[in-house]
Amino acid sequence: MTDLASRDYDMPRQEALNAALNGARAVDGLHHGSVADYIALLKPRVMSLVIFTALVGIVRAPGAVHPVIAFTALLCIAIGAGASGALNMWWDADIDAVMSRTRRRPVPAGRIAPGEALAFGMTLSIGAVLVLGLLVNELSAALLAFTIFFYVVIYTMWLKRWTPQNIVIGGAAGAFPPMVGWAAASGGIGLESVLLFLIIFFWTPPHFWALALYKSGDYERAGVPMLPVVAGPSETRRQILLYTLVLVPLAMSPFFLGMAGVAYGIVSGIAGAGMVLLAARVYRRREGAPAEKAARQLFGFSIIYLFLLFAVLLVEAVVPFGSGL
Amino acid sequence: MARKSKGYGPRSKSRPVERGATATGAAAAGGAGRKMASRTIAGRSTTGREVSGSAIDGVVLTREQQRRQRQRSIAIALVLAALCVLFYVVTVVKLGPAVLVRPL
The missing domain is CATH 1.10.357.140 (UbiA prenyltransferase)
Known part of the structure; x- marks a missing residue:
């Protein structure tokens, strides 16, 4: 490949x-x-x-x-x-x-x-x-x-x-x-700003590779060596799952380090479970329309996931009782 | 045309060029192609698009291009005005009450 x-x-x-x-x-x-x-x-x-x-x-x-x-x-x-x-x-x-x-x-x-x-x-x-x-x-x-x-x-x-x-x-x-x-x-x-950086950094590969899985023909035609084009869809699915398994606990770390409130802990936990579930589905479904559907779902949900994480952080900082939730 | 002194006329070798015209001939002809790609005849370009009567250095804009140019000019003016307001407000904010506490 x-x-x-x-x-x-x-x-x-x-x-x-x-x-x-x-x-x-x-x-x-x-x-x-x-x-x-x-x-x-x-x-x-x-x-x-x-x-x-x-x-x-x-x-x-x-x-x-x-x-x-x-x-x-x-x-x-x-x-x-x-x-x-x-x-x-x-x-x-x-x-x-x-x-x-x-x-x-x-x-x-x-x-x-x-x-x-x-x-x-x-x-x-x-x-x-x-x-x-x-x-x-x-x-x-x-x-x-x-x-x-x-x-x-x-x-x-x-x-x-x-x-x-x-x-x-x-x-x-x-x-x-x-x-x-x-x-x-x-x-x-600060340490929290570095954590915010790391969350987006580890979020990017599963997000873009999910897109690249069902747009790999485009990237191949254009000569862009995206992972599905160079290493193949199977390796891409494995990498998506691995990065997601790193991303989810990392995204929960502001709560465990006391930088975010309970609301963030709950949301990052539930949404993180959703990410792992969808990444696992992408890993399992490898052929035809179900495979493309799984990749599209992960791509779409990854946007919601990142938005939710940052929205809760925003609310907790702005609303006086936010961090106590 | 407005630039008769430059020799733009039916018998002239160099003719006004419509801005935005395709460049197949122009690109091949290099610099000289700038005045060969598309000519205007009685207010219409050879590409069939209606052009305005005004000419700037032999380049004539279509009505659509004029409209877009006006829109861009308005947008630039608005951005510049917004920047003036922003710098004024930020200056006031940064100086704060200290603006009144200074030696005369």
Whole structure:
């Protein structure tokens, strides 16, 4: 199976890129995208998850932060995340064009020129880091800059097309926002913020590999060495189960370490059991429609799982009696 | 056309280019292709799209492109205004009451 990693994917990718660009390249190098196209470049759905987890980091951090400063930090983190998305779409336009899930994005669809996406992403990245550093603090700005660098250069440009461990290591980029939020509010990095980082870090592989299981054809066509393409579905199912077995106790650790209340303990326990159940189902069902259904269920539930964990942490921090529940 | 002095006319070799036109010919022709890809004839481009009468350096925008450009300009203006408000408010918050306690 590892031979797939070295397969020559250049032709289909080049054909797709040519098709996308020949159909839409403007004479003046500009594509005149609408405002909605530029908003799409920011990956609003990913951005919403980043905002939510960063908010939890801000709220859980020790000490008091002025609401206006908290809002500014959240805005900068959101813009930084969006800028990363725009730079990701600029670099990945060729593989986005051949994947059904991404071919309607503004760059491969020809509504925005690659150069425009690059300029947009760079402007927002620099702006977000500068404003965060000037108006909030230097540590959070440095962490945000590193997050953008990690996502765009380490993950998008290097790991994504090179190793099946791409989303394992690259998952760190998605795990940084609560730590950035924590640093913005407290000026430091605490143990709880590291735990929040680790929860998202270990959540990412089962989440993305579940998606990759039923979209492996897309990834194979695009030449992205996702685990199901390189190591096969069986190994992917085994890895999903292993990562889930690490994730669930890790997600419960804030309760056992006294950093979260009973409500969090109960929710993380029940939802964690759901994750293990669905991961085990993915491991058992290996053929046909039931296998795809199990992967889809795990992918969908993993989003709810992460949302529940962070929502309870948020409620416990905001509601006075929350931690006593 | 507005730029008669540049020789844009029925007999001119160089003609205005519609922004956003496809670049099959232009790409092949390199820099020179910028003025060869698509020409406007009586307010319509050769691609059949209606174009406006205004020309900027020989490049003519379609109505849809003009509408999008206006939308983007409004969005940029709103973002800049929001940034001004944000910097003002954050400055007030950071200075706090200390803004009044300083030597004259």
